[in-house]
Amino acid sequence: MNLPPLWGMDFAGWLDSNMEAGNLLTSNLSLFPAPRVIPVNVYQDESRAPAWEQAMFVAWFFALYLPLLAFTPIRYGCICVMLGLFFVYRHETIPLLQKSWPLLPYPILSLFSIFWTDYPVDGLRSVMLGILTPISLITVAARLRPSEFLRVMMLAGALASLYCIPYFGTLSEGGPLPQKNLLAYQFMIVTLIALATALNHQEQTIFRLIALAVAPLAFYIQLSADSATSLVFAVLGSVILIGIKVFWVAVGNVAHLRSALLALIISGLLAIAFVLLSMPEITFVRDFLELVGKDPTLTGRTGIWNAAEMVSAQHPWFGVGVEGFWQPNTGLAQTLNELNHTAPGSKISFHSAFWEVRVHFGFVGLGFFILSMVWAGWRTLGLWLRDGSVINSALLIFYCIIATSCFTESYPAGSFSTIVAVFYFGALAAFDVGARKLIGQGRLVENPA
Numbered sequence: 001m002n003l004p005p006l007w008g009m010d011f012a013g014w015l016d017s018n019m020e021a022g023n024l025l026t027s028n029l030s031l032f033p034a035p036r037v038i039p040v041n042v043y044q045d046e047s048r049a050p051a052w053e054q055a056m057f058v059a060w061f062f063a064l065y066l067p068l069l070a071f072t073p074i075r076y077g078c079i080c081v082m083l084g085l086f087f088v089y090r091h092e093t094i095p096l097l098q099k100s101w102p103l104l105p106y107p108i109l110s111l112f113s114i115f116w117t118d119y120p121v122d123g124l125r126s127v128m129l130g131i132l133t134p135i136s137l138i139t140v141a142a143r144l145r146p147s148e149f150l151r152v153m154m155l156a157g158a159l160a161s162l163y164c165i166p167y168f169g170t171l172s173e174g175g176p177l178p179q180k181n182l183l184a185y186q187f188m189i190v191t192l193i194a195l196a197t198a199l200n201h202q203e204q205t206i207f208r209l210i211a212l213a214v215a216p217l218a219f220y221i222q223l224s225a226d227s228a229t230s231l232v233f234a235v236l237g238s239v240i241l242i243g244i245k246v247f248w249v250a251v252g253n254v255a256h257l258r259s260a261l262l263a264l265i266i267s268g269l270l271a272i273a274f275v276l277l278s279m280p281e282i283t284f285v286r287d288f289l290e291l292v293g294k295d296p297t298l299t300g301r302t303g304i305w306n307a308a309e310m311v312s313a314q315h316p317w318f319g320v321g322v323e324g325f326w327q328p329n330t331g332l333a334q335t336l337n338e339l340n341h342t343a344p345g346s347k348i349s350f351h352s353a354f355w356e357v358r359v360h361f362g363f364v365g366l367g368f369f370i371l372s373m374v375w376a377g378w379r380t381l382g383l384w385l386r387d388g389s390v391i392n393s394a395l396l397i398f399y400c401i402i403a404t405s406c407f408t409e410s411y412p413a414g415s416f417s418t419i420v421a422v423f424y425f426g427a428l429a430a431f432d433v434g435a436r437k438l439i440g441q442g443r444l445v446e447n448p449a
Contacts, residue, residue: 057156059156082135082140083135116318126415148198172184181404183222193422195215195241246378356410356413376424377403377427379430383426383430
């Protein structure tokens with residue numbers, strides 16, 4: 001093949017002469033155009049839990065919806081699996097645990113309270129469950145995205161609802177659970193989770209249809225349990241969820257409209273509060289209690305709170321320790337059992353997460369508990385402000401409902417429950433562990449061939 005002369009020079013002859021002389025060819029001349037370099041974004045693949053993991057989480061939450069003795073093997077088996085997942089995916093779970101440090105002081109204080117409680121043997125199990133609770137929460141958040149979390153919670157709630165069908169005649173007494181308040185609270189959560197799943201347009205159609213069937217069934221169970229507080233939360237939460245789907249998501253398409261609307265809502269609420277507080281005789285609290293069928297003592301709660309205040313005054317800073325109050329040989333506890341018509345030695349509750357923590361762990365424990373609450377609320381709110389989708393809105397609604405119920409129920413201060421999982425999941429999900437992430441920019445070299 002004869003090459004044409006280049007600028008009057010025989011290029012082939014010039015090349016041969018330089019090769020024979022042993023000279024290194026360093027010419028910048030090229031017969032072909034330089035390959036084109038295209039900058040591209042490089043993303044990390046999203047980490048998704050396989051089907052067997054999601055099935056395990058469904059079994060786990062089903063056993064938590066119905067905390068019955070018969071399901072204890074399921075709970076302990078799932079705990080072992082989650083511990084294994086925690087260590088298998090330690091490159092995700094351990095950094096998330098470090099970032100979520102506000103969840104740790106409260107269970108750590110519970111561990112140390114073994115040294116001052118009068119019932120260390122009884123408290124050992126509660127301490128172990130308390131320590132394992134943040135580990136389980138972090139494992140769930142690391143393996144499940146928010147949509148998957150709602151899906152497995154909804155499917156577990158569907159199984160729990162089906163389990164309650166033979167107990168329809170006794171739902172007003174608690175059905176399969178020992179307390180009707182717990183039954184109502186659990187299925188209030190199921191109702192809202194099912195509704196949120198049904199409204200999530202990104203969810204698969206089959207799961208949305210299942211959620212549509214679960215929501216009315218769960219609401220009927222909650223309604224039959226005859227708890228006015230849970231009924232108010234279920235109705236109000238459902239209205240807000242539907243309003244977000246119909247209105248809030250739509251206004252997000254208009255620049256700055258959400259911010260203006262949010263400022264308007266806050267201003268309106270402050271104005272209403274100012275008017276109510278300026279009234280000479282405030283009766284709206286009493287009127288609201290009468291509306292939902294509550295007496296001024298909140299079904300005897302105020303008497304229990306007075307007893308909690310008496311115990312707290314005797315142990316102000318570190319409390320009576322884990323499992324240090326609801327014991328058969330504790331006189332005040334037995335008095336409360338008699339007043340509430342429960343068997344002697346029954347572990348009821350103070351019907352307030354704040355009093356429950358303060359009695360057992362004092363002001364120090366209460367401070368740690370409030371720290372975890374504030375941290376979770378701040379992060380959940382930040383997640384919603386960053387992305388006001390139906391899923392994130394549902395997580396914020398769940399947090400607000402459970403935080404409000406801390407004044408009248410003790411469930412959020414417990415361990416290993418669906419209530420605790422829903423309460424803290426929004427804060428952990430805000431870290432976007434396992435989500436599709438931008439690693440950096442790369443250069444794609446176009447192949448001229």
